[in-house]
Amino acid sequence: MLRSIRFNLTVFLFLLLFLTTFLFTFVAVKIMNQTISNEVIRRAELLSKSAASISAYSLISGDSLGIDNIVFKGKESNPDVEYMAVVDKDMRVIAHNDIKMRGKVLKRFEGSIIRKDQDKTLIKEISFSSDKIFEIESPIFFKGKLLGTVIVGVNQSVLLDTQRSVHYRILWLLAIILFLGVIGNIVLSLFLTRPIKELALGVEELKHGKRTRPLRVFSKDELGELTESFNKMSELIKEQQEDLVKYTQELEEAYLSTLRVLAVAIDARDPSTLGHSTRVVFNSLLIGEEIGLGQEELKELEIAALLHDVGKLKTPDAILFKNRSLSSTEYNEMRHHPEDGAEILSRVKSLEKYAAAVKHHHEYYNGSGYPDGLDGNRIPLYAAIISIADTFDAMTSTRPYKRALSKSEALKELESSAGEQFHPDLVKAFLRALGKGRQPSSHSYLKKVI
Helix, strand or coil, X not given: CHHHHHHHHHHHHHXXXXXXXXXXXXXXXXXXXXXXXXHHHHHHHHHHHHHHHHHHHXXXXXXXXXXXXXXXXXXXXXXXXXXXXXXXXXXXXXXXXXXXXXXXECCCCCCEEEEECCCCCEEEEEECCCCEEEEEEEXXXXXXXXXXXXXXXXXXXXXXXXXXXXXXXXXXXXXHHHHHHHHHHHHHHHHHHHHHHHHHHHHHHHHCCCCCCCCXXXXXXXXXXXXXXXXXXXXXXXXXXXXXXXXXXXXXXHHHHHHHHHHHHHHHCCHHHCCHHHHHHXXXXXXXXXXXXXXXXXXXXXXXXXXXXXXXXXXXXXXXCCCCCCCHHHHHHHCCHHHHXXXXXXXXXXXXXXXXXXXXXXXXXXXXXXXXXXXXXXXXHHHHHHHHHHHHHHHCCXXXXXXXXCHXXXXXXXXXHECCCECHHHHHHHHHHHHHCCCCCCCHHHHHHC
């Protein structure tokens, strides 16, 4: 039983060895490139520092010929040096391998700093359109006083010749390893493909809930035992999924029942508003379906509408039950209920996403509403929809301090306030829905009420 799986494991480890060799080869190339790069920088840095040391005496004595000689010999003895210059404190060229540059101000190119030594030597990498340059700047000091700077530039293309021959050998080695790796992979697939494909198919079916049959067991090794274990596990998962679906349905029903009880409790505080939240939900969904909201959006709109007056739980009874018009102080107190509702919902993680709709359902399209004076499309969509449904129900309901308007009167009021208090497009959608005699089609709360 174990011999087959051991053989498979041997082949796998053999392949892994080649892959590891490839990785180590890659690392070796990187290290080689870095070593060569460091060596080039080291040589250029040594040239720059030695030139700076010698140039100090020539600068003090005014020996311009001696400085030219330093630059000339430094460039000639190092063919990989692209340019070499001695400049004063103002970057004016004192000596340069290009004689035409003498007396000119040398342009300082920006680049990424590789290192800055304690002696103020600066090493940086400069990128041009076609080349990359290592540039070493070594300051020239005499008795602590800065006299100028030696600048040496080395073209990175000098690294290519050194790297090329090594790269060719490595590529040949990698080609051989890849060839052997392919052969190893084919051999490995002969032993592992069938059971692994069967397991993969089983996982895919299980993921999409289409598990219909036990997996076939192709061998009596560890893979065979794994397949049998998978069959037992998938059967257990299937049973648990069925239980989970049942529990989820029960949990959702309990959640919606809690919201219904909360809405009834809000409305029941004032007998004159009993059933208000239900009617606001109904009309909000009419608008939502008319403007083409999806099922999840309609469900969110439904719950937001159901809870739009939850903030009235904090409104004093003396104000809520008053049977005549409110004073300015009482009216201001009543205006707090959207913010109170948003605060209540924000404390419950599963309800906090409805807080914005509850907080802003008294905002006006022209910006004169409350609590934040939002206008136009800055008002959340659900809040703008609930505003229309809420106002329509308030106008068509009898209150102790006012008579109910007829449906046609209320609709005229909505039309006249479109563009000022209400979003004009949403008012039009509401009128269209009522004109069609529509009923909200597929929403859990209304199914329990209508």
